[in-house]
Amino acid sequence: MSDVMAQAKLNMNFLSQAITGTQQLRSTVTNVFNLLCEGVKPDEEEDGKGDDAETAVTVGKDGKKFLQRFQEYLEAVNKDYNEVEKMCNNMTSMTDLPVLGPSGALSLDSIADKNSTYRDAVLTYQWNNRLHEYAQIATSLMLTNQIKRSQLQAGAGAKRRRAAPPKFTNLPSQTVDNTLQTLSRQLSDTTMKILQASGDTRIVHLAVGRVFVVIIVLRSLTIEKVLVKGLDENIILENNTVDLFSDSQYLCMQKITDHAMSAVLQYSTYQASPPEFPLKYLLYWLQSYKSLFTDACTVCGKHLDNGLPPLWRDFKIPVPCHDSCRA
Amino acid sequence: MGVTYICQWKQPEGQNIQQSIEQISSCVEKLGAKKAGLFQVECESFNAPNAPNAKTLHLIYDSEFPASRFALFEEGSFLVTDVMLSAFLSKLRAVWQPKKGGKIDCKGQRYELGDFLIKLGVVSVGASAKGISVELEYAPCVYARDCWGMMSEMLQSIIGEQAPPSLPSNLQPKGTERFSPELTMQQYVEMFNNIRKTVVAR
Numbered sequence: 001m002s003d004v005m006a007q008a009k010l011n012m013n014f015l016s017q018a019i020t021g022t023q024q025l026r027s028t029v030t031n032v033f034n035l036l037c038e039g040v041k042p043d044e045e046e047d048g049k050g051d052d053a054e055t056a057v058t059v060g061k062d063g064k065k066f067l068q069r070f071q072e073y074l075e076a077v078n079k080d081y082n083e084v085e086k087m088c089n090n091m092t093s094m095t096d097l098p099v100l101g102p103s104g105a106l107s108l109d110s111i112a113d114k115n116s117t118y119r120d121a122v123l124t125y126q127w128n129n130r131l132h133e134y135a136q137i138a139t140s141l142m143l144t145n146q147i148k149r150s151q152l153q154a155g156a157g158a159k160r161r162r163a164a165p166p167k168f169t170n171l172p173s174q175t176v177d178n179t180l181q182t183l184s185r186q187l188s189d190t191t192m193k194i195l196q197a198s199g200d201t202r203i204v205h206l207a208v209g210r211v212f213v214v215i216i217v218l219r220s221l222t223i224e225k226v227l228v229k230g231l232d233e234n235i236i237l238e239n240n241t242v243d244l245f246s247d248s249q250y251l252c253m254q255k256i257t258d259h260a261m262s263a264v265l266q267y268s269t270y271q272a273s274p275p276e277f278p279l280k281y282l283l284y285w286l287q288s289y290k291s292l293f294t295d296a297c298t299v300c301g302k303h304l305d306n307g308l309p310p311l312w313r314d315f316k317i318p319v320p321c322h323d324s325c326r327a
Numbered sequence: 328m329g330v331t332y333i334c335q336w337k338q339p340e341g342q343n344i345q346q347s348i349e350q351i352s353s354c355v356e357k358l359g360a361k362k363a364g365l366f367q368v369e370c371e372s373f374n375a376p377n378a379p380n381a382k383t384l385h386l387i388y389d390s391e392f393p394a395s396r397f398a399l400f401e402e403g404s405f406l407v408t409d410v411m412l413s414a415f416l417s418k419l420r421a422v423w424q425p426k427k428g429g430k431i432d433c434k435g436q437r438y439e440l441g442d443f444l445i446k447l448g449v450v451s452v453g454a455s456a457k458g459i460s461v462e463l464e465y466a467p468c469v470y471a472r473d474c475w476g477m478m479s480e481m482l483q484s485i486i487g488e489q490a491p492p493s494l495p496s497n498l499q500p501k502g503t504e505r506f507s508p509e510l511t512m513q514q515y516v517e518m519f520n521n522i523r524k525t526v527v528a529r
């Protein structure tokens with residue numbers, strides 16, 4: 001990569017030389033045209049007189065001097081032209097700089113000259129290259145002085161980093177069903193039924209009071225998804241499957257869905273021993289929403305905040321509170 | 328379809344309809360509500376002069392339910408049909424005849440605030456404006472008694488003293504029944520009748 005950059009730098013040098021050469025060529029060509037414009041006869045007299053003093057009398061009025069100058073100028077043009085041609089041959093194909101990709105086109109934009117995007121891009125690229133080089137050197141140095149914290153091989157270590165698989169996926173189906181039944185009996189004003197079950201996965205339908213329904217996707221007893229919907233919203237699709245993906249049309253239900261997902265995360269971190277604990281906590285927490293439409297905020301004492309009821313329930317003490325009134 | 332409350336705004340002395348609408352809509356916008364299109368409710372009344380015991384029939388179109396028509400009999404029966412109902416009624420011209428001056432409508436601006444829907448409308452008979460309607464709907468809840476606290480708080484901040492002090496009986500039919508479009512249409516017919524009466528009284 002870096003030698004490509006060097007190549008580009010070299011090219012830039014050639015280019016600037018070529019530009020100077022071209023300017024030189026243009027000025028000599030201009031000289032030729034100026035001479036031709038001035039013409040032979042009328043000026044020859046004056047010129048002739050002026051030049052007579054310097055040069056010899058050899059130049060007469062027959063335009064010999066004119067021809068001589070014309071030839072000089074043409075030779076200069078020829079010389080400059082050869083120079084430019086040489087520069088051009090020196091330059092390798094500069095147009096498709098592979099490293100810069102489409103950003104190379106930035107250099108062609110005249111407006112970009114003012115805001116120096118191209119220059120910055122090139123500089124950034126150089127720095128990036130350097131960083132890469134240093135990193136490579138650092139890696140190679142560190143590899144030679146490895147500090148081993150465990151006996152594990154590098155590959156096994158990488159695998160270990162992944163999230164630990166849920167612990168209780170292997171609970172017998174009967175146990176899960178029994179646990180769900182027990183839990184559903186402990187809830188008040190909340191009914192729970194299993195809509196669909198296939199293998200380890202169950203879709204649970206929870207009706208909380210007269211407020212909303214919740215679809216919970218369980219893998220064994222691990223909560224995978226929670227979706228809160230209004231009482232009059234469809235949860236069964238036309239093809240008789242449960243709609244797990246469309247959000248509620250109501251703003252308050254969407255926000256409660258968000259809160260519920262954070263509740264799931266929160267309760268899943270409890271390293272409590274019985275496997276049903278996260279689900280149990282979540283169900284109790286959801287149950288506290290049965291008073292969503294009737295209870296006022298415990299902080300400000302009002303029902304509404306920006307058109308929304310008190311949507312927030314603390315994960316430990318689930319009392320109604322506006323999102324904006326949370327401490 | 329959530330719980331809906333409809334009432335007629337009683338204009339203070341010396342305020343015309345335009346001024347009242349401006350006053351209420353500025354109030355609604357101050358609460359943070361966003362404009363969400365227009366709405367229209369039309370009501371045409373029919374009676375059956377040849378059948379002595381027949382009650383008045385109201386045929387209602389509501390832009391919130393563009394594919395439906397509602398038929399409401401004065402004594403309480405309620406029907407939801409598709410758009411063909413009016414064509415069907417015109418076939419029954421021999422029995423059901425449109426009441427004279429029986430067409431009344433209500434048009435205006437819709438607002439949304441959270442899950443609330445607020446509609447401010449001008450009620451007019453023919454071409455002349457007769458009054459102002461205020462409609463408040465709370466969509467996520469289907470039990471009027473449950474969300475009345477919230478609705479009442481919202482009504483307080485929109486129409487102030489004109490908000491009802493407690494849950495109106497016409498929002499709460501029998502026991503704990505769910506709210507239905509029928510209750511909305513009944514409120515509209517009731518309001519339209521009241522406006523017609525006051526117009527006649529003047």
Ligand SMILES: [Zn+2]
Nearest residue numbers: 297300322325
């Ligand atoms: Zn609050």
